Amino acid sequence: MTPVDPLRGASRLAIDAVTGVTDLVEAMHAEIARLPLTAGGPRTSGITGLVYRSVRGATRLVGGGLDLALGALAPLLGQAGPAQASVVLAALNGVLGDHLEATGNPLATPLGLHPLVPGAQGLTLVFLHGLCMNEAQWQRDGANFPAALAALGYRPLGLRYNSGRAIWRNGAELAALLDDVPGPLTLLGHSMGGLVARSALAQAGGRHWPARVQALVTLGTPHLGAPLERGGQQLQQLLALSRYSRPLAALAARRSAGIRDLRHASLLEADTGRASRLPLPAGLRCYAVAATTAQQPGGVPARWLGDGLVPVASALGQHREAGRRLAFTDTAVFPGLGHLALQTDAAVLRQLQQWLVLTPPAAVAA
Known part of the structure; x- marks a missing residue:
């Protein structure tokens, strides 16, 4: 891992988080508005839908530029980095490690x-x-x-x-x-x-x-x-019971594969x-x-x-x-x-x- 990888990885994670929350909010908006479901799940239309699509598009565009910029800065950063970086990375991998690996995020810890x-x-x-x-x-x-x-x-x-x-x-x-x-x-x-x-x-x-x-x-x-992971599974199932809280079940399901195991x-x-x-x-x-x-x-x-x-x-x-x-x-x-x-x-x-x-x-x- 190069010194810039933690910064680049954090930026990608932030991008994924923003787009993910946008999806969540739009899904709840659609449920409350009682709009019909599409093959890809609840989606808003008209001006409201345009707003949500714009947020996603701008986030990905800015994120891609940030990733390139951090890559260009790598030679200038040397070996500088926070003393507790390894502890933070370990915790982050535990919570979202499967996602980091699947998206090619440099924060993913190799075995x-x-x-x-x-x-x-x-x-x-x-x-x-x-x-x-x-x-x-x-x-x-x-x-x-x-x-x-x-x-x-x-x-x-x-x-x-x-x-x-x-x-x-x-x-x-x-x-x-x-x-x-x-x-x-x-x-x-x-x-x-x-x-x-x-x-x-x-x-x-x-x-x-x-x-x-x-x-x-x-x-x-x-x-x-x-038992604590079983509790997380039960919370996910309870959230899925109501159409209004159902989108939140996706958030509860974001536990890493390791945690679910x-x-x-x-x-x-x-x-x-x-x-x-x-x-x-x-x-x-x-x-x-x-x-x-x-x-x-x-x-x-x-x-x-x-x-x-x-x-x-x-x-x-x-x-x-x-x-x-x-x-x-x-x-x-x-x-x-x-x-x-x-x-x-x-x-x-x-x-x-x-x-x-x-x-x-x-x-x-x-």
């Missing part, structure tokens, strides 16, 4: 592995971040999981990916990427990252790297889905919009960590509440149907923790060290 502890050697430990985050956020708030686990003899690599893409897309791309990583592997995923890891394993048929995976660890991963934990393309019924890989040590914001881990309310985003049962793969349960090698529940604290809490780190030191990292094969 790749990045060293987290320079000079570290040993068994490769891949850190997979969650929705709206990036690999740098494994090292924040005074905590540094990568450095602590590197001390055990691991080589931490952080996966950076566009978390707004469909989970299966990131999983398929990761499955291809890991073929080029030599030696034994361990996968550590927070939240959506755990689902991406499982998706990659499920789509790695015929590849060599799955046989080199030593362990899979997930932290607060919604293996059975996330969290509703049921959809891991494969064939499972889009429904729960994947994938067991954990046979013969692989698999561990799961859950948290609850309640101070005491026991009891139904604490387990339902979970870490504020993911219920305990979902994080541990505990489904009432036997066919949906996940047979983890071991699990742990931490009280008094929220979802993001799973990446920084000292007790969680100690649990990871206990699990991952069981098989000391071997020297990386050539």
Whole structure:
């Protein structure tokens, strides 16, 4: 990404937003005016329709010129950029990443592995971040999981990916990427990252790297889905009930593909919009960590509440149907923790060290 790409990408996003809101307002205008529907949806006519068409046309024209102008300014901008650009880009990709990719927006984050502890050697430990985050956020708030686990003899690599893409897309791309990583592997995923890891394993048929995976660890991963995303789906359905609020349903539907996949934990393309019924890989040590914001881990309310985003049962793969349960090698529940604290809490780190030191990292094969 060049220094100007964030500016150019932001301009394209603003253009898309203006034209999208224009479409929304016109659709509501048409519904309220009780105009007949066309094949392309509600559209106004006459002078009113001309106004809406003019707004769209002018926005696209100005936007195209702005994009060209920013491209011409690229050599002059050097390496200047906001210090928190990576955090903003990660959040933006989580919310609109599929749209950014589909429109060729330079703000779309490419998938790749990045060293987290320079000079570290040993068994490769891949850190997979969650929705709206990036690999740098494994090292924040005074905590540094990568450095602590590197001390055990691991080589931490952080996966950076566009978390707004469909989970299966990131999983398929990761499955291809890991073929080029030599030696034994361990996968550590927070939240959506755990689902991406499982998706990659499920789509790695015929590849060599799955046989080199030593362990899979997930932290607060919604293996059975996330209730908050189900709430977003219900809001979308309610808005669609009335002809006057129906255009707003399109706005609610603007959640990224990645967010929508969290509703049921959809891991494969064939499972889009429904729960994947994938067991954990046979013969692989698999561990799961859950948290609850309640101070005491026991009891139904604490387990339902979970870490504020993911219920305990979902994080541990505990489904009432036997066919949906996940047979983890071991699990742990931490009280008094929220979802993001799973990446920084000292007790969680100690649990990871206990699990991952069981098989000391071997020297990386050539």
